[in-house]
Structure formats: structure tokens, C-alpha cells
Amino acid sequence: MAGAAGTPLPPQPNKAAPLYQKRIKIYPKRVSGLFRNVKWVVMLITLGIYYITPWLRWDRGPSAPDQAVLLDLPNRRFYIFFIEIWPQEIYYLTGLLILSALALFLVTSLFGRVWCGYACPQTVWTDLFIWVERLVQGDRNKRMRLDKAPWRLEKIAKKSITHGIWLVISVATGGAWVFYFADAPTLLSDLLQGDAPMAAYIAIAALSFTTYSLGGLMREQVCTYMCPWPRIQGAMFDADTYLVSYKADRGEPRGPHKQGESWEGRGDCIDCKACVTVCPVGIDIRDGPQLECIQCALCVDACNEIMDRVDRPRGLIDYETLAMPQARAEGRETRPKLLRGRTIIYGLSILLTMAIMAYGLLTRSDLDLSVQQDRNPLYVLLSDGGVRNGYQLKIINKAHEERNFIIAIKGLDGYELSRPNHQGPVDVVSVGPDAQKTIRLYVALPKEGLNASRFRDGEAQIRIMLRQEDDQASGDLGDSARPVLASQNIGFRTPPQR
Amino acid sequence: MSKAPDKDELTGIDTTGHDWDGITELDNPLPRWWLYMFYASIVIAILGWIWYPSWPIWVGEWTYSKGIAGFSKRAEVTAELQRVAEGREVYYQQIREQPLEAVINDPQLLRISMAGGAAAFGDNCAACHGSGAQGFVGFPNLNDDAWLWGGTLSDIYQTLQHGIRWEADYETRLSVMQGYLADQILTRNEVSDVVDYVLSFHDQAEDEAAVARGQVTFEQICSACHGADAKGMKELGAPNLTDAIWLYGGDRATIYETVANGRAGVMPAWAGRLDDATIKQLAIYVHSLGGGQDEAN
Ligand code: SF4
Numbered sequence: 001m002a003g004a005a006g007t008p009l010p011p012q013p014n015k016a017a018p019l020y021q022k023r024i025k026i027y028p029k030r031v032s033g034l035f036r037n038v039k040w041v042v043m044l045i046t047l048g049i050y051y052i053t054p055w056l057r058w059d060r061g062p063s064a065p066d067q068a069v070l071l072d073l074p075n076r077r078f079y080i081f082f083i084e085i086w087p088q089e090i091y092y093l094t095g096l097l098i099l100s101a102l103a104l105f106l107v108t109s110l111f112g113r114v115w116c117g118y119a120c121p122q123t124v125w126t127d128l129f130i131w132v133e134r135l136v137q138g139d140r141n142k143r144m145r146l147d148k149a150p151w152r153l154e155k156i157a158k159k160s161i162t163h164g165i166w167l168v169i170s171v172a173t174g175g176a177w178v179f180y181f182a183d184a185p186t187l188l189s190d191l192l193q194g195d196a197p198m199a200a201y202i203a204i205a206a207l208s209f210t211t212y213s214l215g216g217l218m219r220e221q222v223c224t225y226m227c228p229w230p231r232i233q234g235a236m237f238d239a240d241t242y243l244v245s246y247k248a249d250r251g252e253p254r255g256p257h258k259q260g261e262s263w264e265g266r267g268d269c270i271d272c273k274a275c276v277t278v279c280p281v282g283i284d285i286r287d288g289p290q291l292e293c294i295q296c297a298l299c300v301d302a303c304n305e306i307m308d309r310v311d312r313p314r315g316l317i318d319y320e321t322l323a324m325p326q327a328r329a330e331g332r333e334t335r336p337k338l339l340r341g342r343t344i345i346y347g348l349s350i351l352l353t354m355a356i357m358a359y360g361l362l363t364r365s366d367l368d369l370s371v372q373q374d375r376n377p378l379y380v381l382l383s384d385g386g387v388r389n390g391y392q393l394k395i396i397n398k399a400h401e402e403r404n405f406i407i408a409i410k411g412l413d414g415y416e417l418s419r420p421n422h423q424g425p426v427d428v429v430s431v432g433p434d435a436q437k438t439i440r441l442y443v444a445l446p447k448e449g450l451n452a453s454r455f456r457d458g459e460a461q462i463r464i465m466l467r468q469e470d471d472q473a474s475g476d477l478g479d480s481a482r483p484v485l486a487s488q489n490i491g492f493r494t495p496p497q498r
Numbered sequence: 499m500s501k502a503p504d505k506d507e508l509t510g511i512d513t514t515g516h517d518w519d520g521i522t523e524l525d526n527p528l529p530r531w532w533l534y535m536f537y538a539s540i541v542i543a544i545l546g547w548i549w550y551p552s553w554p555i556w557v558g559e560w561t562y563s564k565g566i567a568g569f570s571k572r573a574e575v576t577a578e579l580q581r582v583a584e585g586r587e588v589y590y591q592q593i594r595e596q597p598l599e600a601v602i603n604d605p606q607l608l609r610i611s612m613a614g615g616a617a618a619f620g621d622n623c624a625a626c627h628g629s630g631a632q633g634f635v636g637f638p639n640l641n642d643d644a645w646l647w648g649g650t651l652s653d654i655y656q657t658l659q660h661g662i663r664w665e666a667d668y669e670t671r672l673s674v675m676q677g678y679l680a681d682q683i684l685t686r687n688e689v690s691d692v693v694d695y696v697l698s699f700h701d702q703a704e705d706e707a708a709v710a711r712g713q714v715t716f717e718q719i720c721s722a723c724h725g726a727d728a729k730g731m732k733e734l735g736a737p738n739l740t741d742a743i744w745l746y747g748g749d750r751a752t753i754y755e756t757v758a759n760g761r762a763g764v765m766p767a768w769a770g771r772l773d774d775a776t777i778k779q780l781a782i783y784v785h786s787l788g789g790g791q792d793e794a795n
């Protein structure tokens with residue numbers, strides 16, 4: 001962008017590019033202003049959510065955990081407040097991820113890298129670590145001086161305090177993570193007594209290491225070199241996306257300005273480099289939109305401070321679309337265009353995904369039945385000339401109490417049920433709370449029943465139905481009775497050529 | 499397309515010389531930490547070669563560099579299988595010691611027996627009885643409710659242990675369905691009449707007079723094993739001739755063949771070949787296939 005109208009550089013001797021580049025250390029300067037305040041608030045909220053959530057309780061009755069958010073991997077259950085997800089319902093999680101992705105797309109096409117600038121954990125923790133660094137070592141200039149200073153007691157003390165606090169924060173971060181996967185109070189006491197599972201200690205160590213190294217040491221290198229998201233975002237901006245931009249038309253030609261001097265014939269930028277010194281990725285926003293820019297808008301705050309001081313209007317650096325400078329040059333009015341093709345499509349997709357998920361969650365049954373017909377053998381001829389088919393029933397009881405179900409077959413008359421190694425009434429199956437049960441069910445039909453017109457090509461379509469045992473309302477489970485659940489249509493086979 | 503590396507006009511950075519429809523790639527230097535990590539991964543790979551088995555080596559035959567850690571996936575698998583077998587042995591011991599009824603009333607032993615029985619069935623029995631135990635001509639279907647030698651748990655267990663007509667086992671199940679024509683006990687006509695009588699149980703006899711003659715022969719000879727009512731005798735392995743299940747076939751020609759030349763199916767005795775726990779598991783598995791009978795019957 002910067003060189004869009006730039007003059008070609010004079011030809012230079014073609015030296016081989018260096019293989020690697022030494023990292024230039026960045027010392028972001030303190031800044032205050034609207035966007036800095038927004039960032040503090042977002043940091044408080046996101047860190048608060050992260051650290052506090054595992055400690056919230058949610059009553060689910062005696063047979064289920066009372067942790068509001070619990071990803072119970074050994075028992076394969078995800079609890080998220082009123083939602084309880086079984087492994088086969090993992091698509092709710094997929095829906096949540098799709099929703100997050102779409103929301104990210106929408107926000108990005110409207111306001112650029114809002115995620116990167118404010119909410120991304122990498123940004124939040126880096127911000128926190130820079131705050132600690134500033135608290136212990138002082139602001140930009142003091143830190144630069146300290147780094148240049150020889151290793152004396154003061155430097156050693158300040159550096160080790162900084163890293164010490166970083167480590168504490170890192171361990172707390174890794175520590176909070178594991179509480180999402182087990183009952184938090186129990187795990188905490190186990191962790192302190194040293195009896196927590198090895199996996200918990202490993203997870204804490206791994207996350208502490210990544211938090212410390214990514215937030216404390218790697219910082220902007222993560223955003224610039226490791227993260228794929230900056231690359232993808234280029235495809236989501238358009239001419240109407242609000243991006244942190246320097247108004248070159250207003251700022252140039254830049255140059256130092258003494259108090260009392262006229263502003264005639266020059267730009268508003270006094271070349272104080274305040275915008276550069278506060279930038280956490282160490283770039284100059286006046287060079288135009290850049291891959292490295294996480295759009296944290298701290299340079300906006302910094303420049304506004306300067307503009308106030310030199311008594312020029314704020315907003316030399318501001319959220320602006322690419323179309324705006326062009327419109328200004330042509331003397332046109334610009335109005336924000338928030339409703340555009342892509343934002344409408346993203347918005348509608350979000351609504352659609354939310355509607356589908358809400359529908360799924362609201363109609364989610366606490367009972368599930370799947371039936372599989374035996375394939376080998378397909379049918380068994382019995383000594384009385386009748387036929388028997390075998391089925392595997394999987395009944396999932398997602399309720400938090402034990403339930404008894406009565407099994408009946410719809411579509412056959414005069415059938416007989418049997419179950420191997422089963423004691424008690426053959427048609428009653430009890431499934432424990434929050435459990436699934438697999439049973440084998442044999443359905444025999446005597447010879448007389450085989451000639452019914454239901455059989456086509458030796459096969460009848462039947463349904464296996466469940467009724468709750470204490471539900472007297474539906475009476476005898478015949479074809480007309482109302483079951484709590486009916487299986488899909490399934491075959492009952494007889495020998496060919498009957 | 500590749501061109502000679504050039505300097506990019508806007509940024510002043512060298513290009514790699516790679517050019518796609520006018521889009522060129524800048525030759526930006528890598529970050530130093532990235533490069534060092536790349537070198538470190540090369541070093542780790544080399545350490546891996548030294549530590550673990552890795553390179554094929556030819557020394558007259560193919561072998562491989564063993565690595566200084568003495569690591570072997572095969573040994574790991576063997577140890578793992580050993581651990582599994584040891585863990586299983588606790589339950590197998592219980593299955594061996596307890597009566598069959600007790601085993602099926604213990605949910606855990608039952609679950610183990612069903613899984614173990616299914617696996618052992620596939621390994622040992624499926625060759626004759628079919629993978630679904632559906633049987634073939636001459637090899638009974640084990641899913642149905644017709645049993646030559648009885649369908650209770652203990653009947654099945656005994657059959658499995660000692661086999662049928664298995665000479666090496668003196669407790670084997672023995673009975674003779676001899677060839678009544680081949681052994682010149684009956685004439686062709688008498689055999690044919692008996693077949694008519696048997697077919698009459700299934701409303702398939704055509705000649706009333708033949709049925710009457712066959713009945714006389716049946717009561718003199720066949721009823722000794724198959725019973726006066728032709729419903730068979732499980733003590734003798736004699737099948738019920740009035741039901742819908744036929745081991746060899748229920749058509750006239752096949753029944754004639756059976757009476758004329760006899761039948762003598764064989765099943766091996768599994769005691770001594772399989773662990774008693776496995777035989778019990780097989781009995782429980784087969785009994786659960788749908789035709790298993792209660793002990794009281
Ligand atoms: S802070 Fe504002 S005035 Fe200072 S150099 Fe940056 S753009 Fe120019």
C-alpha cells in the first residue's frame with residue numbers, strides 16, 4: 001500500500017538474502033485511552049471466565065456431577081450448564097465451532113482483526129505479561145536501559161522477579177485448564193497432596209510451558225510467524241472493512257512541529273513516533289496495512305493523546321475503511337456500509353446455525369433406541385415350522401434416574417420374545433440412570449403367523465417399541481398404543497419361497 | 499515459472515525468482531528461532547536413529563540397527579499380551595472352578611464367557627457349523643431349537659467335551675444309524691415304505707397303503723431309537739422326525755438315502771484340546787444363540 005504510488009528503487013547490487021533474521025526486541029510503551037481501557041476490560045472478563053468457570057456449580061441431581069462446565073473424558077460426557085452431551089452427540093460441539101468460526105468471519109469482515117487485537121488468548125496473556133514486565137522493570141525507556149545495563153544485582157533481581165511472576169501466572173493458567181476435566185475442588189486438593197492423576201500434572205506442565213514461552217518469550221513472533229489466522233484474514237477484508245489506519249492524506253507531509261508554528265501547508269503528523277513505540281508488534285502503522293498488525297488500536301490511543309497535546313483534531317490514526325480515503329480525495333461523503341453481501345451471508349449463516357442447534361437441543365430426547373438385525377443367520381427355522389429373527393437393541397437412558405421399559409413389536413401378530421441368559425419378565429428391560437444397555441432380543445413367529453399378508457418377498461417391516469413401565473395410560477402395547485419411542489423400520493425375515 | 503532472483507520494487511526485498519502469473523515470492527529471511535528449531539529437529543532425528551531401531555543393514559541377510567535403547571516393538575506386544583493373559587487368568591480360573599449355572603449368573607463372568615465363547619467359536623467351530631452357527635447339510639444349525647443330544651447347558655458342555663463318535667474319547671457320544679438297505683436288513687420296498695411313513699408326519703405321503711406298511715416296519719425297527727411317536731431320544735442322539743428341522747434334508751430322496759445307507763456325523767472331542775474354561779465359554783455361547791434349553795426340561 002505504502003508504495004502503491006512509490007517510485008521504483010534504484011537498481012542495487014543483488015546480494016544473497018541472509019538465511020535468518022535476528023529478532024528485534026520490542027519494548028511497547030504504556031498508553032492510555034479508550035481502546036486501552038476496552039482492552040483492560042476484555043482482559044478482565046476473559047481471564048475471569050477462564051479462571052472462574054470450573055468453580056461454578058450446577059445441580060443435576062445425585063447421579064451426575066454438579067460442576068457447571070465439565071468435560072468428563074473417562075465417562076465420555078460433556079456437561080455445559082443445562083446441556084449434557086454424549087459422545088454420539090458431539091455434533092453439538094461441531095455446531096458450536098461452526099458458530100464461532102462464522103462469528104469470527106462476520107466480525108473480521110466488519111471490523112478487521114478484532115479477535116486478534118482484543119480477545120485472542122495470545123494477545124490477552126501477552127498483554128498481561130507486558131503489564132507485569134512494566135510493573136517490575138518500568139516503562140519502555142527504563143526497560144531498554146535495563147537490557148543494555150550490565151548484569152548487576154538490580155538487573156538480576158528485576159529480571160528474576162519478572163520471570164518469577166510470569167511463571168506463577170503460567171502455572172495458574174495451566175492449573176485452571178485441568179479443572180475443566182475433573183471435579184475442581186477434588187482435583188485441587190488432590191493436586192496439592194500429590195495424588196492427582198499423572199495426566200493432570202503433565203497437562204499443567206505443558207500448558208505452563210506454552211503460556212510462559214508464548215506469552216512471555218515468543219509474543220509477536222507467534223502472531224507473525226506461527227499463526228495461520230493473519231494469512232486467512234486477508235481474504236475477509238474488503239474496501240468497507242474498518243481497519244486501524246493512518247490517514248496519510250491528513251498526516252502527510254509529516255514533520256516536527258514547534259508550538260505556535262502554523263499548520264498551513266503541512267500534515268498533522270508531527271513524526272513523534274508515539275504510535276510506533278506503543279505497538280506490541282513493533283511496526284509503523286503509517287506504512288499502511290501490514291500482515292503483522294494485530295489491530296489492537298493502541299496506536300490510535302497514542303496518537304490521539306498527541307493530537308490533544310498539539311491541539312489538532314483526534315483521529316489521525318483511526319478505524320477507517322479502505323474506501324474512505326479514496327472518497328475523501330474525490331470529495332465524496334462516505335457512510336459506513338455494514339450491510340454488505342458477505343456480512344449478510346455470514347449473519348444469515350449464524351442465525352441458521354443457531355436455529356438448527358436450538359432446535360436440536362430443544363427436541364433432544366432423553367431416550368434413544370437403536371436396533372440392529374442379525375445378519376448371520378438372517379433367520380432361524382424352528383422345529384415347529386416357525387421362524388425366529390435376532391436383534392441387538394441399544395437403549396440409551398439419558399435421564400438421571402433408572403427407568404424400566406416394556407418392549408413390544410409392532411407389525412407382527414402372535415410373536416414370542418426371548419432373551420438369552422435373562423431372568424425376569426422377558427419384555428421388561430431396566431436401564432440405569434445416565435447409562436446405556438445393549439440386549440439381545442429373539443423374536444419368534446409360529447408357522448401360522450407366517451402367512452400374513454405383511455410378508456413381501458419373505459420380509460415383513462416391523463418396529464420395536466418401548467413404553468415406560470409405569471406409564472399405564474397407553475394400556476396394552478398393540479399397534480395402536482402410543483409408545484415413548486419406536487425404532488426405525490426394520491426387517492423380519494423368513495425363508496425364501498414360502 | 500522460475501526467473502533469476504530479482505529485487506522487488508516496492509519492498510526492496512529479493513524475490514526467490516518464482517513467478518506465477520506475475521505474482522512473485524519474496525525471499526524474506528527466516529526468524530532465527532525458527533531456523534534453530536529446524537536444526538534441532540535434525541539433531542533429534544539423528545539421536546532417534548541411535549536410540550531406536552532404524553536402519554536396514556545387509557550382513558549376508560537383512561537385519562537392522564538395533565539402537566542403544568534395546569527397544570523392540572515385538573517384545574512390547576508380547577509383554578502386553580502376557581499382561582492381558584495374566585489379567586484374564588483370574589476370571590478363567592473362576593470359570594473353571596464354578597458350575598456353569600453359577601457362571602451365567604455372574605454378570606461379569608457371563609460377559610467374559612460370551613466374548614470368549616464367540617471368539618473361540620470363530621476359531622474352532624465355525625469351520626463346520628458356519629460363522630453364524632447356521633450349520634450346513636450334515637452339520638447342525640446351533641441357532642434352532644432342535645438338538646440331537648440335548649440343548650441344555652450341561653448337554654452342550656458334554657457334547658463339546660467328548661464329541662460325537664470321536665473314537666479317541668471313550669466317553670464320546672455314540673449311536674448308530676446304520677444303512678438298513680446296505681446292511682440288508684430291509685428291502686428296497688420296505689425302505690421306501692418307511693420313508694412314506696416318515697413323510698406322513700409332514701402331510702407329504704402319497705400312498706396310504708405304503709404308509710401303513712411303513713408304520714409296521716418303523717414300530718419294529720426304528721422306534722427303538724426314534725421312539726414310538728418318532729419324536730426322537732436325546733440319550734441316543736436320535737432326531738425328532740416329526741419336526742421341521744432336517745440335518746440332511748426332508749425330501750423323499752434324502753430320507754431314502756438316509757435310511758438306506760445310514761448316517762454317522764462326527765464331532766471332535768474338545769477336552770484336552772481346549773482349556774476347560776474355553777469349553778465352558780463355548781457351551782454358554784452356543785446355549786445363548788437362541789435354542790438353548792433350560793436345565794429342568
Ligand atoms: S503518533 Fe500520530 S503524530 Fe505521532 S508519529 Fe504517529 S501518526 Fe504521527
Ligand code: SF4
Nearest residue numbers: 279293295296297299
Ligand atoms: S500498528 Fe497499531 S493497531 Fe497495529 S498492532 Fe501496532 S499498535 Fe496495534
